[in-house]
Amino acid sequence: MLLPALVLLVAFTHYPAVATIIDSFMSTPKPNRPSVFVGLDNYASMIEDPIFWQALRNNLWFALATIPLSVGLALAMALWVNGPMTGRGFLRMAYFTPTVLPMIAVANIWLFFYTPTYGLLEQIGGVFGLPSQNWLGDKSTALASITVVAVWKEAGFFMIFYLAALQGISPSLREAAAIEGAGRWFFFRRVLWPLLMPTTIFVLVNAVINAFRMVDHVVVMTRGGPDNATSLLLYHLYEVGFKYWDQGYAAAITVVLLGALATVALVQFFVLDKKAHY
Amino acid sequence: MSEIELRGVGKLWGDVVALSPTNLLIPGGSFTVLLGPSGCGKTTTLRLIAGLDSASAGQIFVGGRDVTNEPPSHRNLAMVFQNYALFPHLSVADNIVFGLQVRKASKQEQSERLARVLALLGLEKLRDRKPSQLSGGQQQRVALARALVAETKICLMDEPLSNLDAQLRQEMRQELRALQQKLGLTVVYVTHDQAEAMSMADLVVLLNRGRVEQVGSPREIYARPATVFAARFIGTPPMSVMALDGETIKGSKFAVAGKPSKATHVAIRPEHVSLDGDIPATITASEYLGADSLVRCQIGSEQVAVRITGQQVFEPGQNVQLAWSPHALHYFDNDGRRVEQQTPT
Ligand SMILES: Nc1ncnc2c1ncn2[C@@H]1O[C@H](COP(=O)(O)OP(=O)(O)OP(=O)(O)O)[C@@H](O)[C@H]1O
Ligand SMILES: [Mg+2]
Numbered sequence: 217m218l219l220p221a222l223v224l225l226v227a228f229t230h231y232p233a234v235a236t237i238i239d240s241f242m243s244t245p246k247p248n249r250p251s252v253f254v255g256l257d258n259y260a261s262m263i264e265d266p267i268f269w270q271a272l273r274n275n276l277w278f279a280l281a282t283i284p285l286s287v288g289l290a291l292a293m294a295l296w297v298n299g300p301m302t303g304r305g306f307l308r309m310a311y312f313t314p315t316v317l318p319m320i321a322v323a324n325i326w327l328f329f330y331t332p333t334y335g336l337l338e339q340i341g342g343v344f345g346l347p348s349q350n351w352l353g354d355k356s357t358a359l360a361s362i363t364v365v366a367v368w369k370e371a372g373f374f375m376i377f378y379l380a381a382l383q384g385i386s387p388s389l390r391e392a393a394a395i396e397g398a399g400r401w402f403f404f405r406r407v408l409w410p411l412l413m414p415t416t417i418f419v420l421v422n423a424v425i426n427a428f429r430m431v432d433h434v435v436v437m438t439r440g441g442p443d444n445a446t447s448l449l450l451y452h453l454y455e456v457g458f459k460y461w462d463q464g465y466a467a468a469i470t471v472v473l474l475g476a477l478a479t480v481a482l483v484q485f486f487v488l489d490k491k492a493h494y
Numbered sequence: 495m496s497e498i499e500l501r502g503v504g505k506l507w508g509d510v511v512a513l514s515p516t517n518l519l520i521p522g523g524s525f526t527v528l529l530g531p532s533g534c535g536k537t538t539t540l541r542l543i544a545g546l547d548s549a550s551a552g553q554i555f556v557g558g559r560d561v562t563n564e565p566p567s568h569r570n571l572a573m574v575f576q577n578y579a580l581f582p583h584l585s586v587a588d589n590i591v592f593g594l595q596v597r598k599a600s601k602q603e604q605s606e607r608l609a610r611v612l613a614l615l616g617l618e619k620l621r622d623r624k625p626s627q628l629s630g631g632q633q634q635r636v637a638l639a640r641a642l643v644a645e646t647k648i649c650l651m652d653e654p655l656s657n658l659d660a661q662l663r664q665e666m667r668q669e670l671r672a673l674q675q676k677l678g679l680t681v682v683y684v685t686h687d688q689a690e691a692m693s694m695a696d697l698v699v700l701l702n703r704g705r706v707e708q709v710g711s712p713r714e715i716y717a718r719p720a721t722v723f724a725a726r727f728i729g730t731p732p733m734s735v736m737a738l739d740g741e742t743i744k745g746s747k748f749a750v751a752g753k754p755s756k757a758t759h760v761a762i763r764p765e766h767v768s769l770d771g772d773i774p775a776t777i778t779a780s781e782y783l784g785a786d787s788l789v790r791c792q793i794g795s796e797q798v799a800v801r802i803t804g805q806q807v808f809e810p811g812q813n814v815q816l817a818w819s820p821h822a823l824h825y826f827d828n829d830g831r832r833v834e835q836q837t838p839t
Contacts, residue, residue, distance in 0.1 A: 388579035391546050396593030396644070397567030406592070410583045 239467035290374030496647035503552035530701035572641035746794025757825035771817020
């Protein structure tokens with residue numbers, strides 16, 4: 217009975233993962249030289265690769281900014297939209313739009329915002345007499361610009377989860393608190409926040425994974441440039457694997473990435489889970 | 495002072511009249527029940543008093559103070575919600591002291607008051623449980639404790655017993671009533687269960703379609719219903735209301751002696767009719783209830799119910815002779831309002 221599920225699971229998840237780990241200890245096959253066991257050589261070249269370290273650093277900054285910002289923004293928007301008000305349905309849809317739009321379309325829209333001279337930001341800035349700025353072309357602003365796009369997209373997605381959780385909380389809890397004279401902040405801190413904890417954990421795990429999985433915006437908007445300022449781990453991996461065709465090294469990066477993600481997910485799962493009320 | 499007064503208070507939801515402008519005085523220290531069928535505006539009235547909804551018209555006074563525009567927390571009252579509204583992530587103790595924490599009471603005061611209500615309601619053993627680990631009756635008690643710990647003189651309750659089984663409901667009724675008397679609370683209690691209203695209330699406010707039909711003690715309302723609605727609502731089974739055609743009961747030749755001239759309907763309680771008289775009737779159905787039986791008879795085109803003790807068996811279609819005392823009759827006019835009998839001779 218379990219066999220079909222097992223076959224699928226092995227074929228699509230376990231086999232590739234195991235194969236990747238094996239590949240990371242092998243050299244990249246060439247037409248005249250088959251793949252041979254090279255031990256930790258691939259990992260050694262990773263440690264010596266300055267672009268890998270830059271991509272890792274970029275990715276950590278990117279994660280550090282997108283995770284709290286997108287989760288915080290999602291919660292704030294959900295709390296705001298959850299209250300009774302007119303045009304609620306429209307607002308909810310407006311926030312959700314970033315999520316249903318394909319990533320490439322999103323990136324293209326923002327590309328237009330950021331374009332030097334013609335772009336929306338330039339035009340608005342021009343009205344206020346601000347100096348011209350090449351947002352994506354400047355090493356000091358490129359990563360931040362990509363971060364903003366990611367936050368914008370993730371926040372809308374996470375808001376849906378918070379909104380669903382908020383809708384599940386009985387309105388009479390708020391009324392009971394109102395009779396006791398609890399203010400908004402007190403009610404949030406003592407009631408809503410703890411009740412939203414399971415959602416927060418779920419959203420956080422997703423935010424972390426997404427932060428280290430980010431590649432499509434980079435491809436469309438900057439291709440890792442300028443000067444690797446926006447190269448994130450997965451983008452670096454893509455370049456190594458499919459542009460330089462160094463598969464052994466690419467497999468090694470993959471293993472590191474997967475290991476890091478698994479650790480983060482497990483830590484969150486076990487540490488935060490204890491604090492959550494279900 | 496803890497009396498509650500509504501002056502011309504009404505509530506509209508868009509075009510729907512949930513409560514037409516109403517005057518009502520709920521005396522301090524009384525157990526007042528808002529009674530009526532589903533959708534008649536009981537919850538609406540209670541929420542207006544609590545300040546959870548705002549009135550479309552009129553003024554609300556609590557303890558002589560105009561609170562119409564005050565938020566719920568400034569009205570100095572507590573409320574027990576129908577679904578209890580306990581905070582699911584907090585223990586029983588934390589649920590109860592929630593309001594004290596809001597008001598920043600000292601730790602010592604919190605624990606003193608907590609201990610007092612836990613003892614009062616017999617909840618000491620459950621203080622560290624979560625609401626999901628409690629039975630319905632225990633949850634209800636915690637909700638009550640949370641309301642009592644505030645030590646306000648007014649407590650509003652919206653069908654607090656409706657989720658309990660019949661046995662437990664009976665017990666809780668007595669407990670609630672005893673507690674209210676012991677603490678001298680003003681309780682405003684919503685129910686659609688008239689047995690609950692009759693057994694607990696000092697004062698019953700009977701509502702129908704957003705209007706007050708009658709305000710009175712359970713005895714008054716039972717003995718002298720002010721409207722046809724009250725006559726048809728109160729009592730299990732309620733009064734039989736028969737239409738009159740001039741002097742006679744509609745569709746029959748039986749003339750009701752001493753009928754006030756304005757009366758268009760006459761009503762009588764089942765227990766005030768007996769089978770040893772001279773009013774011709776036909777049995778249409780009979781229901782065996784254990785201690786007694788309920789026999790439904792037809793006079794002309796009108797139905798009348800008769801309560802009989804004893805084990806007699808009746809067949810539908812059987813002809814019987816009914817009897818009642820003229821004093822037991824109630825009369826109503828065309829608008830459904832009570833018409834007093836002329837002094838009986
Ligand atoms: N939020 C609302 N929006 C629109 N109409 C409402 C709202 N709340 C209540 N009503 C309407 O007001 C009327 C009175 O409702 P209310 O809740 O006071 O009835 P109730 O006497 O408590 O009934 P029940 O015994 O079923 O609880 C009903 O017709 C109801 O449909
Ligand atoms: Mg109700």
